[in-house]
Amino acid sequence: MTVTLASAAQLLKRHGLLREIIRADRWTLDAHDIEGADTAFSAITYDTRDVREGTLLCCKGRFKAEYLHDIDERGLAAYVADTDFSAETGAPGLIVNDARKAMSLLSAEFYGRPQDELTVVxxxxxxxKTTTAYFTQAVLNAHSHGKAALFSSVDNCLDGHTYVESDLTTPESMDAFRMMREAADNGMKYLVMEVSSQAYKVERVYGLTxxxxxxLNISPDHISPIEHPTFEDYLYCKRQIVRNSRALVLGAASDHADLLRQDAADAGVPVTTFELLDGQSPAGSDAADVTASPANAEHSAYRIAADGADLGEFRLALDGDFNYANAAAALAIAHAAGIDLTADAAATHAMEPVRIAGRMEQFHDPQSNTLAIVDYAHNYASVTALLDFVDERFxxxxxxxxLVTGSAGNKAYDRRKEIVEAAQHRIDSFIFTAEDTDTEPFIDICTEMQRYITVPGIASTVISDRPTAVTNAIYDARAHADRFNIILIIGKGDERWIKDHNKHVPFEGDDRIVERMFA
Incomplete structure (x- = not known):
């Protein structure tokens, strides 16, 4: 779709974002007062290093005027910003109330509104979120013969089968629409994407329905001065997805489910629910639309029903009963997307063999009675779920x-205490180590977490080098070979880097360290 200065100005006006257009000393609301208003932009970017002839530049976040040095020589056509930069460039500026909202709208238009060619979940x-996204993609892929794309915190997939490691849970809006365009051009019919609270906080999905x-669920997380100052703000940001949808799939057991139902009713959005049951739903009860119920006393399999129709017994490759709730969610999503689950058994069961690298991966040590589990658990809810699984199975x-754990730097400060609180009554020892930081030293985060231990006698060690921490945990388990040892290594999954001072520093990976040691 062609985007020009004139069409961009009209779009921003319709959304109440345009303040004025400035070029040198000329201020106007009519783009046609500016020469070249109907010339199509050749590219769009938010990185000044990518500016070339005919580029529209979106100046988002902590953008500095010095980034525009010599920008006119490289062919800048126009810029979008909430600040006037006419002193730095002769290119016209679309001055807006919110540069991130403007970037999302303009990106969608520049890439030809690819969301209209996809069923977007x-x-x-x-x-x-990640497990449900992978399960959902598997079901939709099987139903559509490989035409489901994926944006997740682990990988992005734009052709139904090729997976590339991702940087963000939800991509920046411009990147998201660019990848949607590629997915649509690849013949994809569906897109499944994780949507973080930050995606709404910083307008990464603005204008996307x-x-x-x-x-799925809600519990306190991401509470910090640079993320969400309160739980109320965290929940409010997540709730925005309801009003920006055509149909809602809701975890019936989620905290604040009644409020979410009110959001849906106010927006006229139909609701499909899912629920993990302790036993069979009583006849005539107000059961969820999609339910998963234990098929046997050991909970090694669940029967899943949709609208009362039995879809059969499911055995997932991913361990943990909580994953059957994610499976029920995936089928509820497919149901809400218009798929007849009772008519496509191959699609409904396509999620059974799904494995996600770094999620609930189990390794057995041939040298000792030791089980290591590598997982992305990183907050109170996920650590509790992981320990519930360990307790039930072992x-x-x-x-x-x-427990080998750390926590992110410069954000989600609440996690540090909550990880300790979730685990300290249920484990024998902690090893605190490096996770991703911004500018905080690893050692400071680790020692802070160590101070939150209140259970007398529980062992704890701080080892800031993560490979050394994992290795020491294994050696320690082997030194206690008279007992069955379980080592839980959480937070990084299969990631091959540790973020330090905003740079990705190469890292072997928790899973590979364990594989190497156990080999």
Whole structure:
């Protein structure tokens, strides 16, 4: 779709964002007062290093005027900003009330509104987003013969089968629409994407309406001065997905589900629910639309029903009963997207073999009675779910449990205490180590977490080098070979880098360290 200065100005006016257009000493609301107003932009970017002839530049975030030095020589056609930069460039500036909102709208237009060519599924929640996204993509891929794309915190997939490691849970709006364009051009019919609270906080999905929005669950997370100052703000940002959707899939057992139902009713959005049940739903009860119920006493399999129709028994490759709730969510999403689950058994069962690198990966040590589990758990809810799984599956063996953990720097400060609180009554020892930081020293985060331990006698060690921390946990388990040892290594999954001072420093990876040691 062609975007010009004139069409961009009209779009921003319609959304109440345009303040004025400035070029040198000329201020106007009519783009046609500016020469070349109907000339199409050749490119769009938010990185000044990518500016070339005919580029529209979006100046977002902490943009500095010095970034525009010599920009006219490289062919800047126009810029969008909430600040007047006419002293630095002769290019016209679309001055707006919110540069991030403007960037999202303009990016969608520049890439030809690819969302209109896809059935777009958005998934939010405190835990389970990634697993649900992968399950959903598997179901939609099977149904559409490989035409489902994916944006996740682990990988992006734009052709139904090729997975590339991602940088953000939800991409920047410009990147998201560019990748949507590529997915649509690749013949994709569906897009499944994780939607973080920050995506709404910083307008990464502004103007995007999801064909199916999914709200899995909610618990406190990401509470910090630079993310969400309060839980109310965190929940409010996540709730925005409801009003920006055509259909909602809701975890019936989610905290604040009644409020979310009110959001949906106010917006006229129909609701499909899912729920993990302790037993079979009583006849005549107000059961969820999609339910997962234990198929046997050991909970090694669940039967899933949709609108009362039995879809059969499911056995997932991913361990953990909580993953059956994610499976029920995935089928509820497919149901809300218009797929007849009872008529496509191959699609409904396509999620059974799904594995996600770095999520609930189990490794057995041939040299000792030791099990290591590598997982992305990183907050109170996910650590609790992981320990619930360990207790249910291995509690009768009275394992000696070691938790290798850290926490992110400069954000989500609440996680540091909550990880300790979730674990300290249920494990034998902590090893605190490096995770991703911005500018905070690893050692400061680790020692802070160590101070939150209140259980007398629990062992704790601080080892800031992560490979050394994982290695030491294994050596320690082997030194206690008279007991069954479980080592939980959380936070990084299969990531091959540690973020330090905003740079990705290469890192072997928790899973590979364990594989190497156990080999």
């Amino acid at each position: 958005g998934i939010t929640g405190t835990k389970g 999801f064909d199916v929005a999914t709200f 509690g009768s063996q009275h394992p000696r449990i070691t």
